[in-house]
Amino acid sequence: MAKAILALADGRVFHGEAFGATGNTVGEVCFNTSMTGYQEILTDPSYTDQIITFTYPHIGNVGVNDADMESESISVRGCIVRAPSRITSNYRAEGDLDSWLQKNGVVGISGIDTRSLVRHLRDNGAQNGVIASDGMSESDAVAMAKAWEGLEGRDLCGQVSCDAASQWQQGGTYDLDAAEFTSPGADKHVVAFDFGCKRNIFRKLADRGLNVTIVPAQTSASEILAMNPDGIFLSNGPGDPAAVGYAVEEIRKLLDSDVPIFGICMGHQLLSQALGLSTFKLKFGHRGGNHPVKDETTGKIEITSQNHGFAVRDDNVPANVEITHRSLFDGTVEGLRVKGKPVFSVQYHPEASPGPQDADYLFDRFAEVIRG
Incomplete structure (x- = not known):
C-alpha cells in the first residue's frame, strides 16, 4: 500500500496510507462525528474546499450508489478515514468507496489516528491541511497548507x-x-x-x-x-x-x-x-x-x-x-x-x-x- 501524509498548517504531520486518488490536495481540515451517511456528506456542497475527517472508524461498508447523491458530484477536497472497509455489503451498493474516490479524483488518507487528529483540531481549531500520496515532502506539504487562502472572506x-x-x-x-x-x-x-x-x-x-x-x-x-x-x-x-x-x-x-x-x-x-x-x-x-x-x-x-x-x-x-x-x-x-x-x-x-x-x-x- 502506498504511503501518504496529512500535513497541517501548524506543522503537525500524520502518516498513513493512500486512499482514493493518488496526488495531493489542500483544504480546510474539519471533522464529522456521524456514524452513517458518508456518501451524503461527501456530496454535500457545503463541504466545498474542505477536507473531511470521519471520526467513526469504519467507513465504506455499504458502498455507494447514485440514489444517495446530494449533488451532481463529490464536493470535498479530500477524505480522511481510520479504517476503510475492505468489502462492500449492501443490496443497494453500485460500487465501493475507494474506487469511487479514485474515479472522481479525490485524494484521501487512511490508517491515521483520527482520534488524535480530532483532539488536535478541537484544541487548536480547524485549519488548512494537505493530503499527499505522490511523494511530496513533509516540509513542502506544510508550506502548501500555510499558503492556502482558507475559507474566511470567500464567497463559495x-x-x-x-x-x-x-x-x-x-x-x-x-x-x-x-x-x-x-x-x-x-x-x-x-x-x-x-x-x-x-x-x-x-x-x-x-x-x-x-x-x-x-x-x-x-x-x-x-x-x-x-x-x-x-x-x-x-x-x-x-x-x-x-x-x-x-x-x-x-x-x-x-x-x-x-x-x-x-x-x-x-x-x-x-x-x-x-x-x-x-x-x-x-x-x-x-x-x-x-x-x-x-x-x-x-x-x-x-x-x-x-x-x-x-x-x-x-x-x-x-x-x-x-x-x-x-x-x-x-x-x-x-x-x-x-x-x-x-x-x-x-x-x-x-x-x-x-x-x-x-x-x-x-x-x-x-x-x-x-x-x-
Whole structure:
C-alpha cells in the first residue's frame, strides 16, 4: 500500500496510507462525528474546499450508489478515514468507496489516528491541511497548507450554485420498499435560492405538495417575486456568509413582501444578516448527526444533524427578531423568527438523511404558513 501524509498548517504531520486518488490536495481540515451517511456528506456542497475527517472508524461498508447523491458530484477536497472497509455489503451498493474516490479524483488518507487528529483540531481549531500520496515532502506539504487562502472572506455559494433557473423534477423522498423516489402532487409554488443546496431538501419540500423552482444565488428579489411564489426558501451552502452580500441585499428586499420565507444553514446566516445580525467563524464548527438543540419556544430538545463552520452572533438582536433555538453544546444561535411575519430559519439540517428526524416538523410548518 502506498504511503501518504496529512500535513497541517501548524506543522503537525500524520502518516498513513493512500486512499482514493493518488496526488495531493489542500483544504480546510474539519471533522464529522456521524456514524452513517458518508456518501451524503461527501456530496454535500457545503463541504466545498474542505477536507473531511470521519471520526467513526469504519467507513465504506455499504458502498455507494447514485440514489444517495446530494449533488451532481463529490464536493470535498479530500477524505480522511481510520479504517476503510475492505468489502462492500449492501443490496443497494453500485460500487465501493475507494474506487469511487479514485474515479472522481479525490485524494484521501487512511490508517491515521483520527482520534488524535480530532483532539488536535478541537484544541487548536480547524485549519488548512494537505493530503499527499505522490511523494511530496513533509516540509513542502506544510508550506502548501500555510499558503492556502482558507475559507474566511470567500464567497463559495456563487461557485457551486446553479447557472440558470430550473424546476425540481426528481420527486420526493426515497421509498426503500419500492426502491424509487416518490412522486407527490403539488398545489403550491416555492422558489428556492440555490446557495449549494442538498437534493434531500427539495425532496422534503416536494413531499409536502410544493412545486420547487430552483434559482441561482445571484437572482434578484424582483425576478423572484415575478415568479409569483407562495413561499421562498433559502438553502444551505459553503464558505463565509459575510462574503455573500449580494444575496443579503436581495433577501432584505424580499422581507418587505408578505411571502413566507424559510432558511436552512447558510440560508439562516444570510437571513440573519438581512435582519441586521452578523456572523463569525467557529473554532472547529458543528458537524455531526447527534447535536442537541433546545427549542426556546417550547422547551423541547431536538437531536439534530449539523454542518457549519460559521454561526450567527446574538448581540444586538433587533426587537422584531426572536431567537428560537440554541445549541446545548455551546449556546450558539440555532434558529430565529421574525415577529409578526411568516419568516423563520434554523442553523441545522432538518432534511438530513440518514439522520435524526426530530426537526422534520419545520418543513410542515413552512407548508402550513404557505397554505395559510
